[in-house]
Amino acid sequence: MKVWSKIFTALIMLFLFAPILILLVFSFNGSNSLSVFSEPSLFWYRELFKDSETLGSLRNTLILALSASVISTVLGTAAAVGINSLRNKFLKTAIDTTTNIPMVNPDIITGISLMLMFVFVGRLFGASSSLNFGTMLIAHITFCLPYVILQVIPKLKQMDKALPEAAMDLGCTPVGAFFKVVLPDIMPGVITGLLMAFTLSLDDFVISYFTVGNDFQTLPIRIYNMTKKTVTPKMYALATIIFFAILILLIFTNLSDEDANSPSNAKRAERKSRRVENRKVISPKVYLSAAAAVLVAVIILIAALGTGRDTLTLNVYNWGEYISDGSEDSLDTISAFEDWYLEEYGQKVKVNYTTFSSNEDMYSKIRSGAVSFDVIVPSDYMIARMKDEGLLLPLDFGNIPNYENIDEGFKGLYYDENNEYTVPYTYGVIGIIYNANKVDEADVTGWDILWNEKYSGQILQINNPRDAFGIAQYKLGYDVNDTDPELWDAAFDELLAQRPLVKSYVMDEIYNMMESGEADLAAYYAGDYFTMVDAEAEDVDLRFFTPEYTNFFIDAMCIPSCCENKELAEIFINWMLSEEPAVANAEYICYACPNSVVFNSEEYIEDMGEEAIEVLYPGVENFSELYNKTAYKNLDQDALAYMNTLWENLKVN
Amino acid sequence: MTKKMQKWLLAPYSVWAFLFMIVPLIFVAYYALTDNDYNFTFENIRKFFVTTSSVTNDAGQISEVHTYILIFLRSLKLAVISTIVCLLLGYPMAYIISQSSPRAQKIFITVIMIPMWMNFLIRTYAWMTILQDTGILNGFLGLLSLRPVHIIGTEGAVVIGMVYDYIPYMIMPIYSVLAKLDPKLTEAARDLGCNSVGVFKRVVLPLSLSGVVSGITMVLIPSISTFYISQKLGNGKFYLIGDAIEGQYVANNLHFAAAIALILMIILLAGMAVMQHFADIERKLEA
Structure with missing residues (x-):
């Protein structure tokens, strides 16, 4: 029996850790493949630390998980105390049932239902953008709350009812009794709840997918939006670092918490007495760390909400992996623009750069009025559709002088016959x-x-x-x-x-x-x-x-009707057409570029190599004619519905 | 703390729960029962039940099937299989953990939680590397000069992905019930002449049933509605109910997406209620 259980345990552990072993190994891969290991290298770790976008989304994920778990723990613990004291049967059942809703509902329904509500309410108040960091935080707190409550209630039930009474008899105020006696006794449940909430929030993808706004992209969303481009071992490197960070953290807490409570019954009595002795020693530490956590969360929250108050904000919405981001010694386009703008105009600009996984995904977000963007990069057929539906604004080309660098073959195409709305990107x-x-x-x-x-x-x-x-x-x-x-x-x-x-x-x-x-x-x-x-x-x-x-x-830069700073958006588009960023982006994305500054650049031709230039630029004689004949155009609603049915x-x- | 103050502590949560747990569900129903101009209609609900597709089976015969009902049943099947596998693997694991020393228990629980801290999209990706035909698993089998296996793109691969992602949700609740089990009970049963099997069947299993029920709930619910795992490990060939909802959302048919969500929710809630009912009866019988 003993041997069998050991073998069984080993197999389960192998099952649980096999993928983690894989991503650990492949994070040291010299090439960009996730399935072919070429040579060991630290390349992707160096890349990771240069990738401000990924690090930014990691920071966002942590901010969100920390705020959501702390807030839901405070709210949930208070609720648990309240629920535990309820004597009204009907009220108790009602609250228990409600608490169960986010747990028995699939994530996708929780996500969709919150999204529908936020969008509806946002439209009611005429907000240009109804999804943002706040809505995502609300969604995360909502699905974390039940887990916290379910962790705390059993601890409250186990607690000796006489304890708080005794404290009050000895002169404690009711509030004092709560903090000095009740809270320390239920602390293990509160901490487990906090940890669970943090874990769930950190790992959540589905609910975030439906409630994400324009200002706050988390790691899972960033990874999902890489669907058109490849997921590189960089993400594995990130996962590996997270893994070791957690491992060290857990070993540390395990060591420092040697005599933590064990659920084994045999030792319950002994444990109880020990805990009573330890209470005075432990509680200040616990309070201190809890207070520190709340403080950190509040500071981060203020910092997150505070940015962009007195600076300009530009919300850019682009395909995943569709801009040079500083990896592999490339230009970090976004921060380069921010620097350039500060130098040129003496004002700070903050670019919120978020990504989408498909034209339809982007369209749904903008159409529903859920989010507001200043610059978007849809494909041709989607441009035609958005233009027809009045979702695009005509550009003021006075602000975009670099437009003259765009090859003539890319002007007057079917989706924008009079060259009013678009600047081709790739x-x-x-x-x-x-x-x-x-x-x-x-x-x-x-x-x-x-x-x-x-x-x-x-x-x-x-x-x-x-x-x-x-x-x-x-x-x-x-x-x-x-x-x-x-x-x-x-x-x-x-x-x-x-x-x-x-x-x-x-x-x-x-x-x-x-x-x-x-x-x-x-x-x-x-x-x-x-x-x-x-x-x-x-x-x-x-x-x-x-x-x-x-x-x-053709994918082109456009300004959607929800744009809040059109001139800034045009300045950004113009800057994107200038040589340095344009070449960097073309080399990074590896798609053909209609910008003559790029395809005539010797540096570009040399960097890309002859074969690439041949494949990418097939030298079509009369491009606009061929293009207008073969490109996808926007299908009407009936045809689209029919296609989806098929x-x-x-x-x- | 007085009773009155305790009740006041409940107030913020009550407001929150009402605004963000109950009201959103009303919105799902509202969208499901309206058309694009927000006029009342049953059309979306009807569409779920009447849309048909012609399906060609392996023998080349063509038959008409109800598209969304078929998609739902397929999702249910995969989810039920995954849940059963999770239970068969998770229960013994939870039992083994509950029998080990307190320190080992703590380590076990931590170790099982660790993978959840790494993004599940990335972990699913790693499974692709393992399971694909030229992947790690087949490379390993090749080293042992065994025949390669074809897993990726089959139902098996989707089930592996689901079991992997959701098994912690099965182990945890069962473990927490087993850990609270008073050892005196099993001792008493043994003293009264029960063998190991009898002790398990008559004492341990019935008393851990509540953990099993919540474990089943916590695995079944997410696995019935997943869309990422089926896309990646199923080679895009398994179109599940989660894919259908996401597909309608992406195609901007919010009202029909809401209708599918509403129907799924009602079916699941009904299922849960039935399961809870049986669990309650069982518990009463035990008592």
Whole structure:
């Protein structure tokens, strides 16, 4: 029995710690792959400390977890004392049931319900942005509260009722009795509650996802928004550091707290007497640390709310990993802009930089009025839709003189025919990425290869309806913007026929799968292909093929109608077009750039290399004509709904 | 502290709970029962039950199914399997912990909590590295000259991800009940002639039932509504109810997203009530 239980325990521990071991090991990876280990290196640790955005989101996560756990502990402990003294049966049941709501409700429902309420109330008061740090904090406190209460109530029940009475008989005031007798006795429960609340808040993704605003991005949200670009070992390095920090903290608290209470019954009596003796010794320390924690939380809270009071604020909303952020010796664009602005205009500006994972995600946030942004970077078809719905403001190009550097081929395109609303940021093409060691080059002739049964189980398809349907439509030679349901049904049949051959429907997972040779064929963006090549395993040889009929996309900087400082937004856009940031961003993102300052820059051409320039800039003669013909345009509501229905239909198969 | 003051301590929480726990649910119902112009309608609810898709099975036969009901049942199935696995692994673990020395108990509990401090998105990512066909697990099997296994993209991978993420929520409540169990009870049962199995069946298990019930709740609820795990470990091939809600949210169909959420909530609450009812009956019988 003893041996079996030891083996069982070991297996469970292996199960719990295997992934942690993996991320520990891969954080020391020399390449940017999460599945192919090249050589040991501290590279990603150096990168991490240069990445102000990630460190900022880590700080935000800690601020949020600390404030939420402290506030919910204070509120919850008070509530527990109140509940414990309740004698009214009906009231007690009502409160118990309510407390259970956040626990028996799935996270996704708690998140959605709070979001709906915040947005509704925000709209009622005409607020430009109804989601912010405050709403996220409220959401976190709300789901932490029940856990605190459930930890404290049992301790209150165990407590000897005579204790506070005795204290009062001996001359304590009721409040004094609470702090001197009751609180120390229930302290273990309070501390467990605090720890649980902190842990839950730290790890929460789902509720944050629905309630996040424009000013406060946490780590889980940042990681989730890397879905279009890759998750690098930098995140593993961060996790490793957190792991060791916690380990040290826990060892330290364990050592200093040698005779902490054990729940074992055999020792209960002994423990109780010891605790009574220790009470005088322990309580000041506990109070002191609790007070310190509250103080720190309040200071951080004030600091968090205080920033931007007398400085200008610019809220930028961009794709994940879509700006040069200071890693790998690149330019830290955001802080460079802040410095430049201070020097140029003598005023401080604070840029809140947040990210989204898809056009639709961004659109939902802005449409619902949940958040306010000054600069956004949507793709072409979404620009058309937002423009039609009046969600974009015309730009004052007097403030954006650098616009003249944009190549003529990128002006007057369908989504902004009169060049009023947009400044193109990047563009690119979707092509076929294949592993030349496994795929016969002769087969690589067009989209048909993604339906080739020879490569069954090796094919990756994009996990978003528009791109997946687009590939089927390009294959069939259809116009991707024709809303005729019959054509969509035909494309759906193609995707259905492809489904058994598809290994996986992917977004960011594509990087791992292609780099490691887990899959051999995929459709993805040209720029991202280079990221994969950099990290490919030894027996993998990735190549890129551009089919004749394919998708060109353009992502452009725009100013949404919820913008609060339009001139500042325009100054930012203009600055982004100037040489240093523009080259740095183009090199970082690896997508093609329509800015002539960039593609004529010798430094840029040299840094990128010949092959990259060839793949990224296919030298299309009459770009605007080809683009207007093949690009995704905005589908009307009915066509979109039909596409989503077909997509769900494909997914349930 | 007087009784009156104690009651006043409850006031801030009552206000909070009303504003942020009850009112939001009213908003879910409000959105679920209105259209885009906030006019009352049952259309969203109806859509959940009547939308159909044609599904081709392995044999190539095509059949009509109710899309969202199928998605719900599929989520329920995976969640139930995950919960059962969590219980089968978590209960013995909780029992072993409760039997160890007080110091070891503390260490165990800490160790089980540690993974939760690292972001679950990152941990799920690490599982991809382990489980993929060219991953660590198959590399390891290869070293032992064993046949590689195909796990990623199967239901098994999604279940592993869920069990991994939620097993602490099973171990903790069971452990805390077992730890409070008076050893005198088991001793008494033994003195009265029970063998180990009998002691477990007649004393330990019934008394730990409340922990089991809360463990099941705490695992079942999050695993039925997850959307990240199924996306990453299921190769995007398992479309669960959480994916459906998130998909509708991203497609900006807030009213239909709210309708799915409302229906899910009602089903879960009904399930919980039934489970609680049986647990109460059991407890009364024991008493």
